[in-house]
Amino acid sequence: MTLSLNKITKTFGEVKALNNVSLEFTEPMIYGLLGRNGAGKTTLLNIINGRIFPDSGEVLMDGIPVADRDELLSKMHLMGEVNYYDDDLKLKDAIKTADGFYGEAFIVAEAHRYAKLFELDETKKIGKLSTGYKSIFKCCIALALDVPFVFFDEPVLGLDANHRDLFYKLLIEDYSRKPKVIVLSTHLIEEASPIIEKFVIIKQGRILLEKSAESLAQYASSVTGPKEKVEQAVSGCQILGRSFIGALETAYIVGKLSGTCDGLTVQNIDAQRLFIELTNTDKEASL
Amino acid sequence: MMLKAPFRKAALNNLFAVAIFYSFIVLFMIVLPLLAKVIPSWNIHMNVNGGYESFSMIFMFVLGLTCVKDNLKACAVFGRSRNTALITGIMALGTVAAVLAVLDSVFTPVTSIITGGFSSSGLMNMIYNMIPEKPFSYFGTYLVWRLCLYCGITMLGFLLSSINYRLPKVWRLVFWIGFGLLLLVGIPLSVDNMAIATVLARFLDFAIASSPWRFDVTMVVCSAIAAVLAWLIQRRAPVDRS
Numbered sequence: 001m002t003l004s005l006n007k008i009t010k011t012f013g014e015v016k017a018l019n020n021v022s023l024e025f026t027e028p029m030i031y032g033l034l035g036r037n038g039a040g041k042t043t044l045l046n047i048i049n050g051r052i053f054p055d056s057g058e059v060l061m062d063g064i065p066v067a068d069r070d071e072l073l074s075k076m077h078l079m080g081e082v083n084y085y086d087d088d089l090k091l092k093d094a095i096k097t098a099d100g101f102y103g104e105a106f107i108v109a110e111a112h113r114y115a116k117l118f119e120l121d122e123t124k125k126i127g128k129l130s131t132g133y134k135s136i137f138k139c140c141i142a143l144a145l146d147v148p149f150v151f152f153d154e155p156v157l158g159l160d161a162n163h164r165d166l167f168y169k170l171l172i173e174d175y176s177r178k179p180k181v182i183v184l185s186t187h188l189i190e191e192a193s194p195i196i197e198k199f200v201i202i203k204q205g206r207i208l209l210e211k212s213a214e215s216l217a218q219y220a221s222s223v224t225g226p227k228e229k230v231e232q233a234v235s236g237c238q239i240l241g242r243s244f245i246g247a248l249e250t251a252y253i254v255g256k257l258s259g260t261c262d263g264l265t266v267q268n269i270d271a272q273r274l275f276i277e278l279t280n281t282d283k284e285a286s287l
Numbered sequence: 288m289m290l291k292a293p294f295r296k297a298a299l300n301n302l303f304a305v306a307i308f309y310s311f312i313v314l315f316m317i318v319l320p321l322l323a324k325v326i327p328s329w330n331i332h333m334n335v336n337g338g339y340e341s342f343s344m345i346f347m348f349v350l351g352l353t354c355v356k357d358n359l360k361a362c363a364v365f366g367r368s369r370n371t372a373l374i375t376g377i378m379a380l381g382t383v384a385a386v387l388a389v390l391d392s393v394f395t396p397v398t399s400i401i402t403g404g405f406s407s408s409g410l411m412n413m414i415y416n417m418i419p420e421k422p423f424s425y426f427g428t429y430l431v432w433r434l435c436l437y438c439g440i441t442m443l444g445f446l447l448s449s450i451n452y453r454l455p456k457v458w459r460l461v462f463w464i465g466f467g468l469l470l471l472v473g474i475p476l477s478v479d480n481m482a483i484a485t486v487l488a489r490f491l492d493f494a495i496a497s498s499p500w501r502f503d504v505t506m507v508v509c510s511a512i513a514a515v516l517a518w519l520i521q522r523r524a525p526v527d528r529s
Contacts, residue, residue, distance in 0.1 A: 046526075049363075049366075050366075050368060050369075051363050051525065052526070053523045067368070068368045068369065068370055069368065070289040070366070070367050070368050070371050071289065073366040073368055074289060074366035074367070075366070084360040084361075084363055084526060085360075085364060086361070097292075097296055097361070097365070098365060100291075100292040100295060101292040101293070101296075101365035101367070103292075147366075
């Protein structure tokens with residue numbers, strides 16, 4: 001099953017949140033959707049799931065437009081940042097409601113199991129939960145679904161380190177049992193990157209980079225050493241950014257350093273560093 | 288379309304509200320008149336013009352106002368389209384209208400018997416001055432009349448709520464103040480104008496006051512228009528974050 005976004009544009013007043021975005025989710029895989037605040041991640045996920053509508057472009061599932069089609073919309077689920085659940089609903093009733101809507105695609109026993117693992121009190125009303133537990137509850141619903149596309153928008157918002165760790169473990173467990181397209185939108189790149197198989201970086205409403213974890217590791221490197229030597233070594237390279245500590249300079253470049261690098265340390269850079277260098281504004285880069 | 292689950296959810300939510308509302312109304316309509324009879328020293332005098340339907344109308348209007356957002360949110364979370372949200376919302380309101388029409392039709396004679404002829408003139412009686420010569424036909428006519436009345440009223444609430452849903456916060460305030468002014472000032476002032484008053488009176492006489500069946504048709508047409516307008520408003524509505 002393929003989910004494709006075809007030239008999606010969305011404007012809010014003067015702000016172009018998404019600008020001609022085209023993207024495809026094909027194989028069952030864990031995607032990481034990364035972007036700075038206001039980059040357009042949530043807008044993109046909301047459009048995919050029919051919560052808002054694009055100004056132009058369309059979302060297609062196997063070539064069929066998703067908008068206004070229940071049979072296609074019900075093959076996706078977005079665990080969003082905003083709580084759309086009825087605050088007066090008890091957790092156990094919300095699980096029943098999810099069961100009613102998704103039918104066989106929702107595994108009730110798993111939802112209860114996840115709730116138990118996270119120590120959620122199912123007799124509590126959703127409105128009475130803390131921000132963290134609201135996120136946890138929404139994660140439990142999303143994890144218990146057996147649909148081809150599941151999207152998580154800031155799933156670990158307000159979760160403590162133990163719960164975050166448990167969430168990632170359960171996500172992997174769920175994915176290995178029921179392979180599907182999982183899209184994880186998060187700011188906690190360092191934490192999430194070990195489980196991400198494909199990175200999609202979005203900047204100012206445009207897709208900046210789309211690479212598998214393996215090719216991302218080879219995509220850029222850092223060169224550290226005395227300033228003059230570094231400048232000499234990286235001349236002619238595509239430089240993503242620079243940082244300085246005293247007389248030492250680190251330059252972040254696309255690809256590997258060719259030629260000699262005596263006295264210089266050359267390393268692959270991790271996803272978070274690459275993300276920072278790619279999405280830094282000029283002002284931030286100059287600091 | 289996958290209507291069953293969203294309809295079930297919306298209908299159950301609404302029927303729960305009906306149960307609370309009706310328990311209170313029945314207590315009010317039966318217990319108070321009985322108390323008035325049993326304990327005359329309490330000196331309770333009751334005269335409810337409009338009968339059960341005067342309460343049910345207000346309830347249906349409020350229900351129409353409240354159900355738009357809840358239904359849209361539920362459908363957005365669980366993978367249903369705007370069309371499904373709208374259709375199931377209207378279906379659920381129609382179900383409640385039917386339940387209330389039946390309850391009102393049953394409880395009106397029951398109340399009358401229990402309270403011993405306690406006066407609760409129904410709206411239809413008041414408008415058309417009908418005499419129930421054939422009880423079954425009268426019951427049926429009144430039942431359908433109530434159903435159409437409740438559908439019309441609830442769809443008005445549904446449409447107003449849909450407009451409110453799409454407006455930015457400041458415009459919502461302007462809209463509701465404007466709506467209030469229209470009802471309280473605009474219409475009374477327009478009726479002062481002879482030409483407008485004549486047109487309005489002719490329309491009301493033709494569409495509402497001339498016969499219960501014509502009233503039914505008017506209400507069905509108005510409900511259909513409100514549903515189409517609500518669909519146009521909601522079909523591309525973003526899900527409200529509040």
